[in-house]
Amino acid sequence: MTNVVEFTSVRKTFRSQTDGGDFVAVDDLTFNVAKGEIVAVLGKTGCGKSTMFNLLSGLIAPTSGTVRTNGHDPFTDFEYFRGRIGIVFQNDRLMPWRTALDNVLLGLEILDRPRQESVEIAKGWLARLGLSAHENDYPHALSGGMRQRVSLARAFAVQPELLLCDEPFSALDEMTARDLRAEFVRITKQNHNTALFITHSINEALEIGDRIVVFHRPAKIAFEARLTKDTSEQEKVQLREKIIEVLAGEKRMA
């Protein structure tokens, strides 16, 4: 199967503001994400999940090693990734001066799609996410769940080859988050998108991922498991316990 994401021996260090030394955020990270796969990345706060996310979205460059998406470097091949990556952030990051519809249109405008076609696409996504009645509302008039739905629509609207999600539902109440998770998986599967979903919730990872990757500090794979349609609830419970053990093991090691 073709790999959409390839991390090869990636290391990322930051200069410490306090003592001037190097702080290792990602250490010798190697892993792949295959086309059409949803990978849930689990780890404790500060384990380097977000650094990995920023490397993948091209916001920062690795100190050593290579990061490739569709064979291209996301940091240097700026143009190549126009419209190929959709990102859903932890907070909705909606532009307050744009209506819900205009926020969804943002990516399409950047891609220079014809206006009429873009509006139809954006309206279609808002409708799929149950926001047809709020197309012309500004973000301040929407609830947290609605806002995050708009940000999902914005990411899906450009039909990206890769979806990056950085704990997108962590700030929402459990009921809203559960609905949105189900929605997310359904749409991602329907569109055959590849997705990397960062979370600190084991339940969320089990609900969403085809594969679960557990990170230890600094971002390094400590455990991974694959889930299929046939994975039973009993197996999920066992997997959950195993993940807790791995995460607790890190604490003991520390």
Added chain:
Amino acid sequence: MMSFGINKRAVQAVASLVGLAAIWQIASLFFPPFLFPPVTAIAKYVWEILTSWEMFLDVLMTSGRIFGGLMGAFVVGGFLALLLYSSRTLENYISPILTFLQGIPALSWVVIAIIWFHGVEFRIFFIMLMTTLPAFTFQILGAIRSMSKDLYEMTLSFRPRRMQLFRMLYLPTLIPDIITAWRVNLGNAARVVVVAELVGATGGVGYQLLRQQQLFDMAGAIAWTLQLVLFVLVMQQILTFLENHFLRYRAVSERA
């Protein structure tokens, strides 16, 4: 409820101005006209300015100078702010100069402009530019700096071109601060332009004020001053209109 609040505020504002006029009128009963002319005499003069094309031209001239000077300072200041934002080294060199310029009084610029330049209009433009440029630059620079990093990263994730980034993120983010900068600098510019016109201009409100002083005509001096106040009020209303239009996305409570 809200419109009642606004109406009440408007009534109170008008009442305070009427009260001031009443106090002036009472003073005119006890002092000679060259000190406190009656309100009716001032009103007559104001009407004369507004209805006489020749006199109103002086008001338009001053208004144009204010607007031109502010626009020049805004364009140059915006460009400078972008430059300073792009390079910390450049900022380290240019910021102290701008701070130094901020400390120079408007009257000093008038003297410098008279010595340096011949053309009256250019002199006034130069004075307006030099007195409002630092404020515009610092205000726009501050606005760029306070731009949301989250929104910047989100927009960047779609890989926009430089102009798209400017149009879709920078400009809408900067508009509230640009409007505030215009508001602040407008009052400053209106004061400076009069000083500039007092010395060397052959037309405009400042020139007319100088004439009224020579004629010892207090009614005229007040009437010409009121023209300037009126201009500032009209400009402020235009800015409020623009603010309401561009910031309509904000919750009403936030705007108020």
